[in-house]
Amino acid sequence: MGSTEQEVFCVQSWLARDQGRRARPIEILRPQQVGCWTKESVKSATQAGQYSYGSKNGLMEFASPQLPQDLNEGYPEAFERKPEDEGTPVETIIRGAMHSSTLSNLGPRQQQQQQQCFEQQHARGLIQGADVVTFRNNLNKICGTPLSPRDGWVVEACMHNNTLFLDISKSEQASFPDADRFNYYGYKFESLCTAVPPQGSEIDGGGRPEAPTTSRGHPIVDSTSEYAILVKVKLGQQSILMAAEVDCVDPAAQSVAPGSTSSGGSPATPMAPYLELKTYKIPDHPGQRKTLYSQKYPKWWLQSFLAGVPELILGGRDNKGFLKEVQRIPVQELPSAAEKAGHKWDAWKLLRFGEDVLGWMQSVSRLHPGQALRFEYKPDQGRISWSARHGDDTLAQRLQQILPN
Template sequence: MWMRMMTICLERVTRTIATAKLPVLFLLRGLAIDFAELPQYIWPSANTNFRSNSGHFSSRHHGRGGRQRYDDKLVADMKLGNNLETLSHKCPPLQEPCEIARLSRTADGSVFFDDRCLRRFRHGIFQEREADLNVGYANFVEKAEDADGFGDLLCCLRENNIPLDNIHFVTFRNNLNKIMGTAYNRSEPWEMGVHKRNHTVYLDVRKLPEAPLDERRRRMMYWGYAFERLATEHTTFEDSEFVDANAEYCALIRTKLGAHRIIMGAEMDCYDGIRNGKRQYIELKTSRVIDSRTVERFEKEKLLKFWIQSFIAGVPKIVCAYRDDSGFIKRVELMRTMEITQRVKERNLWQGGVCLAFADQVLCWLYGSVKENEDYLLRYNPQSDRLELRKADFCSPAISKHVSELN
């Protein structure tokens, strides 16, 4: 089974077609659920407001697409309020994530719809002590920002003849990470493109402007890639002259949160064999060594991000390397995704169910707010603590091409 929690959480959900503005759920009938066993979940409160309004929004730079123009019309907004006051024992169902396709991008940018770039996990990493993650830094090749990742994902769907008739959302996992994380993290702004075509909403990644990486931050970023290389089979620093961040493997996953069917692309670091016909993916992470003074912050912030990223895509394990400030590995820990929520339960730092219910609430509001063949920008504004949906006059060429080839 996918997991015990999801088994007891499953509801009878209507086969909501993608043309429905809002999903409708069946009432539970004859289903015995011990709600004391479930995590707590959030639903709309008296402090959660939905409204449509007009507003002002100036043009700005947005991620890879350069300058894109957005209308000054505020279509709808959602005031988040204090979600911790509205916890509920209601469990939004999450179907077991199912891999439906895959794609590989080689270092030279070539794309193949297979698993040639998927690496296997190397168990010897648990015996590594004092491994230097700085090795190879001088020859590090950073990921190109102009890579058409979403276009490749959509092309993969077409090549595999995957129907989208009843799919409500197509996105990269990163966008779902942002939404789920906002249940607790109200300090980080984000935005994404929203485009409804043929009753399916495409969520396009948008990167906010960032200051250029200084030498220290660039080196720390490299440590993550270096650990990924060290933790996978047939890769040592001696068998290649450099680490190239452009080579990657992406799994296309279908799932269902509440009544919304979702297809997401999720970059996978490696896998540890196949069990019951499923690849056992592993997320590889690095973090500064923790002690009694920093453990709470680590569990409150980093473990939340680790859990969201792995859980929503059905990744069962996370391997984290704890390194010192000079980039030397001190220890390596294996975490099971389903055990993380129990780890933070005693401190009451966060609850996974709150993130799921929050995302379900946002997706219901979003799908019911957008219109066919129209384009929007969805952004989270920490200052006003609200989600803003604004009219846009830009759609990614990759989405337009995808839709035209489907017709």
């Protein structure tokens, strides 16, 4: 890899140029859900760890938990952790886009075009209209760089048939005391806030199976199952097909099924009922208060905004891990709430940065079509660089197998 200015993206230079663009919004089109899937728990007797495309079995309903609650209950024996070697390849999104449940959400003309593409083995459809195909995790890292300039990241990429595919790359994370326990707190809060799957789900009888417990009777806190949505979103000039995990659904909100139509006859999007669940430590002093509003709030905003999730359920805990308060806040109010608390941040800056970085990544990748690349942000250098990847089982080889020319 060369080292000229054209071959790297200088973060500090971008931030300096962006000072004059403060609070300037970019064009955003409301995310539209086009598909979904459930990843089954590793404890499933018949489908352990498998993806059930089109299934809503993993979508739980929100129920307000009783207070107070001890988030330490059951730890560590009740914690079903995700396998350390588990990956979520971008092929998951491709299979979701190709599944019949996703195709049924398209209009008749689009379905006809999709079928023709299948016959030609191009598997285009939704992918064909996307500049970028990725999991939300990658966009969180990229767009969040101005917020956390000391946190490095790595993203694997490949330009295939003029679409940039981004794969999640697990980088070494900084460890801190009790990280596993705090991770458990988050999943424990989710388990306390979720009741039964929505009516009409595919679980027999419409009810949730009896939750498994430990030998001591503590409910298992399972982090290995999930419900994910597949959405189309426009970030400035970038058309993105993105997958994102959703925590639960509000049973009181009016749900619109994917594929149904509004009075105008266009496909409706069922985003209104979705909720994100987050835990935080109730601030004891100004430093913790600043961290909550200037770090956690923008991260929560970015994560939810990208997927079109409209509301957050925030669980506040004390130093001992006891859940003391639960509040509900619209995602769009997070910036103003932080500003009122004296910790203003520019939400649009995160999106402007993401749009520009994605555009640069596309420019680089177009010069190396069909080649596996790695994009890496190194905080000590203050820049994003790229390198070519070689060897077996690269992203380029995997895309060639699932999306042949």
